[in-house]
Amino acid sequence: MRTEDDIRAAFRVLAASAPDPESVLAGVAQAEARRGDHSALQAVTPPTRPARSLPGRRAWTRRLAPPIAAAVAVLAIIGLAVALAAGGTRRLSPGPAQGAGSPAGLPRYYVAYQVGAQRAVIGDLATGAMITVNLPRLYVDGAAVTAGDRAFVFQTSRQSEPYHRYYYLARLSAPKRTVSLSRLPITATGQLVSFGLSPAGTALAVAFMDVSPPTRRVPGRVLSGVNIYSLNGTLLRAWRTRGYVCDPGPMTWAQNGLLMIGVRFQQDHYGECVLNVSAPGSSLLGAIRLVVPRLGPGWVVQTASMAGNGQTIAATANSAAPGDKWEFVVFSAVTGTVLRRSWPDDSGFDEEVLWDSYSGSQQIVQAPVSVRAKHQVYRYGVLTSGEFVPFRHFESEWFLTEFAF
Amino acid sequence: MTFEEFARARLPAVLAFATVLAGQRATAEDLAQEVLIRAHARWDMIGQLDRPEMYVRKMILNEFLSWRRRSWRLIPSGHNELTTGSAPDHATGYAEHEAMLAEIAKLPRRQRAVLVLRYYEDRSDAEIAELLGCAPGSVRGYASRALAALRIELRPQQADGPTIATYQLGDADAYRG
Numbered sequence: 001m002r003t004e005d006d007i008r009a010a011f012r013v014l015a016a017s018a019p020d021p022e023s024v025l026a027g028v029a030q031a032e033a034r035r036g037d038h039s040a041l042q043a044v045t046p047p048t049r050p051a052r053s054l055p056g057r058r059a060w061t062r063r064l065a066p067p068i069a070a071a072v073a074v075l076a077i078i079g080l081a082v083a084l085a086a087g088g089t090r091r092l093s094p095g096p097a098q099g100a101g102s103p104a105g106l107p108r109y110y111v112a113y114q115v116g117a118q119r120a121v122i123g124d125l126a127t128g129a130m131i132t133v134n135l136p137r138l139y140v141d142g143a144a145v146t147a148g149d150r151a152f153v154f155q156t157s158r159q160s161e162p163y164h165r166y167y168y169l170a171r172l173s174a175p176k177r178t179v180s181l182s183r184l185p186i187t188a189t190g191q192l193v194s195f196g197l198s199p200a201g202t203a204l205a206v207a208f209m210d211v212s213p214p215t216r217r218v219p220g221r222v223l224s225g226v227n228i229y230s231l232n233g234t235l236l237r238a239w240r241t242r243g244y245v246c247d248p249g250p251m252t253w254a255q256n257g258l259l260m261i262g263v264r265f266q267q268d269h270y271g272e273c274v275l276n277v278s279a280p281g282s283s284l285l286g287a288i289r290l291v292v293p294r295l296g297p298g299w300v301v302q303t304a305s306m307a308g309n310g311q312t313i314a315a316t317a318n319s320a321a322p323g324d325k326w327e328f329v330v331f332s333a334v335t336g337t338v339l340r341r342s343w344p345d346d347s348g349f350d351e352e353v354l355w356d357s358y359s360g361s362q363q364i365v366q367a368p369v370s371v372r373a374k375h376q377v378y379r380y381g382v383l384t385s386g387e388f389v390p391f392r393h394f395e396s397e398w399f400l401t402e403f404a405f
Numbered sequence: 406m407t408f409e410e411f412a413r414a415r416l417p418a419v420l421a422f423a424t425v426l427a428g429q430r431a432t433a434e435d436l437a438q439e440v441l442i443r444a445h446a447r448w449d450m451i452g453q454l455d456r457p458e459m460y461v462r463k464m465i466l467n468e469f470l471s472w473r474r475r476s477w478r479l480i481p482s483g484h485n486e487l488t489t490g491s492a493p494d495h496a497t498g499y500a501e502h503e504a505m506l507a508e509i510a511k512l513p514r515r516q517r518a519v520l521v522l523r524y525y526e527d528r529s530d531a532e533i534a535e536l537l538g539c540a541p542g543s544v545r546g547y548a549s550r551a552l553a554a555l556r557i558e559l560r561p562q563q564a565d566g567p568t569i570a571t572y573q574l575g576d577a578d579a580y581r582g
Binding site for chain 2: 003004006007009010011013014016018019021027028264294301325326368
């Protein structure tokens, strides 16, 4: 049988396992209800939208939301607990954390790692030299770099306990071309969704979601939070909120104390948000501020990075309007307004933003290359005012390799 | 078309599309739910379109392509939840389907999307190009690379090859095209 026929057959089998429409609609109804029990649709519909069909939609929400919301909440928690117990087929893992741009300019060193491997490579963009870092027999699922690009933190876990994360600090001695590796006294638990190093390399921020399965006496709950640890293991700050809040993805910690994290909760907390690490209080929802909204007339952000000065966010984004394409968009991290957007050609902006400079004027991006290859090949380089210049010394053809700058 | 009419008539097909695209029922559920929340919020506009289902499928596709890169890559291959549609007395066929789906899951998202649109939705390259926002030539490029990768990976002598978790960084030749 031809490969194409095999693909069709496999897809047909997979399609037969599609979720039940009722359960999906129940989840939608629950989300709508969570945004406001009696005005769910108004909460997600911009005021300028015509209200012509609102009665019907309200009826739909009213019909579904009240009886199902409570049951769905319990089922969701049970489902999450089962997923956790099952060993992680729904495991959410952090994206590659990004170092915040420093006034010194482009980073010289980067880290490359294979998800699941026990080795990483620290590379020199100026010379192409690479140093291998051998990690203990643990599963590497993320790495972070400081703005000074001489300190790297690896997040690891054991296959047998994927929701316990251990951290290792690698410090590069550039003159000696050596790397020292030490285990940090930090163990995080729960579904870790994002993490990042402070610009000075003295603290580690971890965003997580924790699930407590329901028991006969105690209802289950989902708790989301952000912890900040010093590298000697002291918990410096903690923010919490009930529910599933943080979105897996890169976290950037700017030099002005703002953390950029993806959040999915309610309309006013749904999209790319910033957390002021010096803000008082312990409520996560109270401490974060929505910058790039995703709902309503919002933006679907593929990859994003905040400038080192914390003033702008550069992203590959799509306004989700009919016929719209991916664009390179720069948002103000203060007001959320679009400062720049460019659409280089008819095919849209295919690059992914991996790092943003201190001033936001330069980005390190991953660009797909059209070549005959077994796997998708990417080029990596610097984007300056729309002009892409690939790195001269960079091994970019590793398959399924992640990078952090 | 009202949202309720859409949900009644077209949602199962849309969910099947999301499942094939995502490769997992649980992920498809998240994907579809995310999209339906936004579609519901703007149904005034979508409901006026000639083919609302196409628009929702485009939203599903965009969401799939935009989903955080890492969270998709880390979904272990071979863990597809094929709870229905497979008969126990067709174990060989099931294993072949699972092997194929595991390899498809390793493809870059755009390549995977092209395969789904071409071989599940039976769309033309021009339609796929419009949906993906790229040139038809790019669609053919994505498809040929994806098929080449699958043919290489699914050759009998490589059936027991390394899984995603056993690739070693530093063995760069293993990852080169």
